[in-house]
Amino acid sequence: MKLPPLIGRSLQRGLSPLRGDRASNLVPRARITGPVPWVLGVMVALTVLAAAGGFALGNLTDMARSQLSGGATVQIVEADREMLAAKTMQAADILRDDPAVQSLRIVPQEELSALLEPWLGAASDGSSDLASTAVPMPALIDVQLREAADAAEIERIETALAASISGVRVDAQSDWLKPVYSALTALQILALILIGLLAMTSAAAVWLAARSTFTAHRDTMEIVHHLGGTDDQIARIFQNSVAFDAILGGLIGLVAGLAAIAIIGSRFAGLDSGMVQGGGLGALDWIAIAAIPFVAVAIAMLTARLTVMSALRRML
């Protein structure tokens, strides 16, 4: 019997990782016929939507806050219309002299009447000027402060006005929107929780898929193990297999999510509301949304690795 062909000893003892096609061939891949790309696709699409919603709400809140942060409303109540006009002019003069005030605008009576018309109806003579009727209307001065209209500043201005004028009340405009801010913040937290749950669900789906694939190919992995394959080499085979599926799923999910954002965005844009238009997405938001599939791939690879490593540790 002739001797077996010799292979150089130097070829034998490397510990370089089993990589590329030669490694991936050990675990035949289902590709798009398998569940992982589709499950991850749905998860990524939902995460993209939740993230876009969260960012839009955040932007909306920030814009409203910045616009209203220095705003205050001075209200003067006086039944006599001539006295009311005099008090309004006096209050405006005091405010103009206040260094904290950047600008002010006396709200015209017609504008006030128009605001109240939905509740009180038109004036008896058919005009929208309720002030000309017997309904007593307060005067309003819209004030923009140089700094934020915090409680101390509002109190200081009110005290300064009240020293000369009776029936004056000053409110920070942002106070009116506090319940709205609170609701928007709750929605943002909800979006964050949703993203966290989706990430966990994605990891669980990958965990199940990796376990199922490992079980299906357990014999092959045992052979690799007996031939001197390291845990890292075996885990890498599954990790790379899952990575390919996750990239596929991530792309599917990103495209689906962006399409949904475009459709929803066009519907909201049609509302033509100033507040809604403040909820657009900025460049950083789009970068963060584009990063979601990469994060999904990283989570999937990590989950697959931990799953397989845990199964391998039960072998000698």
Place this chain on the structure above:
Amino acid sequence: MSNGPGDIISFDNVGLRYGTEPEILRDLSFTLHPGSFYFLTGASGAGKTSLLKLLYLAQRPSRGAIRMFGKDVITLPRTQLPQVRRRLGVVFQDFRLVDHLSAFDNVALPLRIAGVREDALQKPVADMLEWVGLAHRIDAIPATMSGGEQQRVAIARAVIGRPDMLVADEPTGNVDPEMALKLLRLFEALNRLGTTVVVATHDVHLLKKVPDSLIMRLDKGRLSDPTGALRYPPRPSGGRSAGVAP
């Protein structure tokens, strides 16, 4: 306990039990020397496969100590076991080929695991398949091969890494006598290159076919030593004993 200078494997008072069952291997103390050819015999259920599992590190013993290539494999960290396994070649009773890989890829697997470059493994793998008489079946997958062909692919895979020790579990159990003899000649040829060979078989006719082979006989989990193969404690100088097959 330490390996003697010429020892590949040392077992010291090794026992093995599965769960709470009685021990299926008991009080095994022996050494295997480099370049020797051992037959492991015994009736079915005597513990041959269990002993082989200990030899190719698929199982830890319940008690005792095992040293392989100078390392205590009982206390060796898991991360270092692959390096020991790469010095072993194993021919499984059921071949354990990867079903969806060709003969070439099955034989190339140990080299790929060891990090051999693709261009460096093409020729050795082709040569090895030629050595086992399967040059014409290089692209065949196991399902299309006969039992003898699959067995030869399994042997080629076990041998391609030029192991220090080859362990074969009933390698002739699924082939006809003519093929069995051919396979045995493959093991002998490898043994002539210095590889220690351990072949588990219950075929007593096979034992006579290899001159200078040594016999390890298992009986109800205990080893007997009809050819003086299992000298223990190890001799300081190592070397092989001149056993004669019965």
